[in-house]
Amino acid sequence: MYLALQVAREVALLITRVIFIRDNFLVEFTFKRGDIMNWIELKSEDQLNVIKEQSKLKPQVIFKHSTRCSISAMAKGRLERSAAPDNADFYFLDLIAHRGISNKISSEFSVFHESPQILLIKNGECIYDESHGSISMDEIKEQVSA
The missing domain is CATH 3.40.30.10 (Glutaredoxin)
Structure with missing residues (x-):
């Protein structure tokens, strides 16, 4: 399950949203990137x-x-x-x-x-x-x- 967290950090989208079920609970993480590099x-x-x-x-x-x-x-x-x-x-x-x-x-x-x-x-x-x-x-x- 924690692999999803690592993958989300490496994805090059402005906002990455990961949802999965852990111990019968819905778990959601939203990651926001810093400013886009110029x-x-x-x-x-x-x-x-x-x-x-x-x-x-x-x-x-x-x-x-x-x-x-x-x-x-x-x-x-x-x-x-x-x-x-x-x-x-x-x-x-x-x-x-x-x-x-x-x-x-x-x-x-x-x-x-x-x-x-x-x-x-x-x-x-x-x-x-x-x-x-x-x-x-x-x-x-x-x-x-x-």
Whole structure:
């Protein structure tokens, strides 16, 4: 029965409603997602210069995502179900389609390539990066505010 709860958390709908019977009682859960992420698609290496410049005005977040990886899909889902800070731009990089950009990110910001991976850019430098299960919107918010 608790599997239904986990599945509901992973579904990418605005509102998910799960109803089941447990011990002869009707049990209902309603989950509401956070604000929908306004991803900026990262499709060219030229955008990295824009990210560096914009990071002098406000934090820039890059999420490197593999469309072939279930862990990456879960990390993306966790981010999308959380309210993102208003004072940061969020970029989405499809690693499968744009591996060259991922390599450029590694060299430009002196980070080891991982997937999934989140990077926070401030004043032209990567000040925070995490991967896999360590990706957390709460931690991103804390780092953005620091």
